[in-house]
Amino acid sequence: MNTLGRKRLCITFFCALLLLFTACKKDESRQAQELYQVALGNLDICVLESGALETLVSNDIVQNVRRMTKILEIVDEGTMITAEDVKNARVLVRFETKDIEDTLFEHQTAFENAESSFTQGEESLIIQTSDNETALRNGELAVIYAENDLRKLVGDRMAERFAGSEKPRDIAALLDDPELGGQAKQDLTTLSSDIELAQIRLNRATQKLEYTRKLYEKQFVSKNELETDELEVETQKKTLVTAKGKYEIFRRYDFITNFHRVWATLINSKENLIRIKAVNRSRLVSAEAVLRSRKQNLLRATTRLEETKEALENCTIRATAPGLVVYETPPRWMNTGPIRPGVEIRHRQTIIKLPDLDQMAVKVNIHESQVDLVSVGMPAIISVDAMPNQSFTGKVNKKALLPSSQNQWLTPDVKVYETLVAFDTSDPNLRPGMNASVEIVAEQLRDVLYVPSQSVRTNAAGEHFCFTADGKPVPVELGKRNQSFVVVLAGLEQGDQILMAPPPLMESKQQDGDPEQERMAAAREKLIQSKQREEAKSNKDKKEAAKEEDKSENVKEDKSQPVEEGAGTEKKSE
Template identity: 25%
Template sequence: MKDRHHPADACEHRTAEVKQDARADRRAATIESTLVLATAFLFLSGLASQLLFGNVTALISNFFEDRPTLELLTTRPTVGPFSHIVLERGEIESSSNVEVRCEVSSRGSSGTNILQIVPEGTWVDEGDFLVRLDDAALQTQLIQQQIVCSNSQSAVIEAKANYDSAKLALDEYDKGTFKEQLEKQQSDVFVARENMRRAEEYLVYSKRLASRGYVPEAQLEADAFAVEKARKELKVAETKLEVMQTYTRQKMLTQLNADIETAKARLQSKEKTWELDKIQLRQIEDQIAKCTITAPCSGQVVYQNKQSRSSSTVLIEEGLPVRERQVIINLPDPTKMRVIAKVHESRIGHVRPGLPAKLLLDAMPETELSGHVTQVSEYPLPAVSAYMDHVKEYEVAIEIDSPPKGLRPGMTAEVRVLVDEIDRALQLPIEAVTEDEGRFFCGIPTADGGLSALEIQVGQANETAVIVKEGLREGAPVVLNVTDPDVAEELSAAIANL
């Protein structure tokens, strides 16, 4: 007989299964929650670790995956002859350049107008006509000054006549008038003495008669008075004679000599005034003569037309004024030509007088000329603008040996000044060398496609190559394109790691 479960037992068994399933579900939920929390914890821990410390593996993987491939151009240092050359550009001018200037004084005006001028480029010989300036105002001044000179001359003639008259007056008095007055006074003294003698004799005679009673007393007193009067008249005459000889003559001679000196001083003053007037007259005549300018030597006429950067005004032209000492025309000697070059301050220390040079003219590219440095400026040229004030350039003059025909001032040329020549030197293209804080480096390609930095010691350099003194051997591969941005960045990093 089959076992039959009691319903109560079945219910109890079912209840037990339900409880067991519930406990299993709870355990499963607990395990699942634990796994979820563990997974979240690991995720958050990994994220924090990656944020705080960085996922090195991922960064390295990304670096190698995103790193661009460097395109390296290489070259090799070579041993051979080296020429240290300073390469610049310059302008041709004549080294024997005669400047024709305006020598007419402006006299307070803005200048003197040009009435006529020979065309630019004309070949002239010594003495040929060049420029005629306006002399109308000078001609008026000439007439006025001639009148002034005539008046001055008249004043001189009058002053000279006064001077001669003063000298004649002195001779007249000393040799004529004084002698006449002297003799007259001496005659007066002689007459007075004679009158006194006669009066005295008559008084003696009157006294004899009075003693005999023939002459009254009054007559005797009158005769005595006559003697006294004659004596006083003689004394006065002698005094006048003494005064004339001692004082009057000296006084008149002093006055007449003073008149002579005064007349002489006035004459000298008038003569100097006349001389100054004549000098001014000659100056005006000279100024008029300088209004016509002729060639001092043979040459080609070149106008001195230096225009301002802010204006295109022509300075030399018929009708325009020129000031005193302004250069109007240049007469360059075509047999003596030179090039004026501007050399940067970084290279001027290598240039000195006597160095040979090669020149290539833009107008004659097929002809190479030779020359030599004749002059190196001691001071930098003025800056052409405020923006270029930091650029310092020095003027260098290169004399051209045997200038060819057709060479004209103003032409431009490329100048190569040979500073030094070395028969054998290890050299590298200048593009393969970089400078960092006074040290020089070059890039060496590595096996993995990168590059490493190598410090070298350099010597002289020209426009294309630089001498390597130490740090590199002949034939070693060197990166050429170190100026490429990516290569330059890589080389900078390699230099920083040295």
């Protein structure tokens, strides 16, 4: 029992010594790893992003039929369209045409009806124009005839005096007007002459009767002759009365009646002429409106017919440019699945892309915090996942001015800008859709002091600190940075040693007076320190491994320095 106990004690003591020795070695290794010597050298400010390959020039085949159409046949994906295929107008896509053919028949019938209606409208307008001219001529002639009747009745001078004025109040007084002429003047003169003649004849008959009576008293004439002369006197008296009556009737009735009739005819003819002109305008405007309406119907029918014919032609899509056939992936919200025969395609939806493989690029999304570092023309290094042992050079070809709208639907709080990085020289093995990573060299800094980003601490006031080997904080002024290192403008010198995993600043531990909160904060700081130590150790191991790799795999000449090799290895690991 004693021997067994001594053996167990020796084994326990040996294990304790072994554990103590191992712990010491780990502490020495950890202390060595925690230190970083400030270096003076070149630093590349790079932007690292991943994306997918696409072509700069692509001939998109879209559906140009203004409705949902179903694919009947489509060329196989991956087919290479050659110049010979373009010359022969090879069919790429064919859609179903039954509904379009039925619509074409309906639109053809509607077009013929509209064309016939438009021709009728044109003829109706010509007829209406002719009717208007005839009615206008008749109305104008009626006015001329009425004016001539007025001139005939009262003469030219009096007719001109009343032209365009109102009807005179005392029409009978016109007979005494010295400007009276025409038929009224002639009739008035005739009637006056009849009265004068009747008066003269009456006087002569009376004188003859007196002479006959004297002769009768002396018995020179017979009683029969006396009676004859007496009858003649009575006859002339009646003739005089009749003449005066006609004269009075003419002055009081006939002239006034004729003047009213002629005047009314003139006024009515003028008003009728105005009505004719208005009716003509109304009918002409109506005929023109009908013609315009029928013309619009004809234009709509023509447009629909042409669109339907064009849609029928667009149901067959032929090759117009050479390239590799790549099916376009429909958006998820369409729920139609991949492009294939039987799938319905909406208007203007892209079906096939014919990319130009000689002009390839990588499409990446640059975060808004780094977009200002990137500008068109900057050099870049491209790594394609499908070709891990080969890298390519390129340049920034295009940078979006506004954030990506498609990304805003998925992550509205993250703003990214679509950027195209074009290959300097393409490779026949590159295909659209391949995953690739891009390292854009935004700026190359020469002979600057830089330290790892993890070795810097920042307080609440925005002040930056590094910690010396003995744990003393040193205020530093920082400059530009990349993914792993930051430039030190002031506060450190070349060769200074700082902690890779510095402790937290004192003020961060005293932000809360609650002991429980301080304990939790301290635990979090310890956890962060342990992670930082592990990262520092991993970085150092990678740095040593990078020194042993072949220098030909590095594209940049500046990466031949140990510090920058470590930074590049760190970027690749990220």
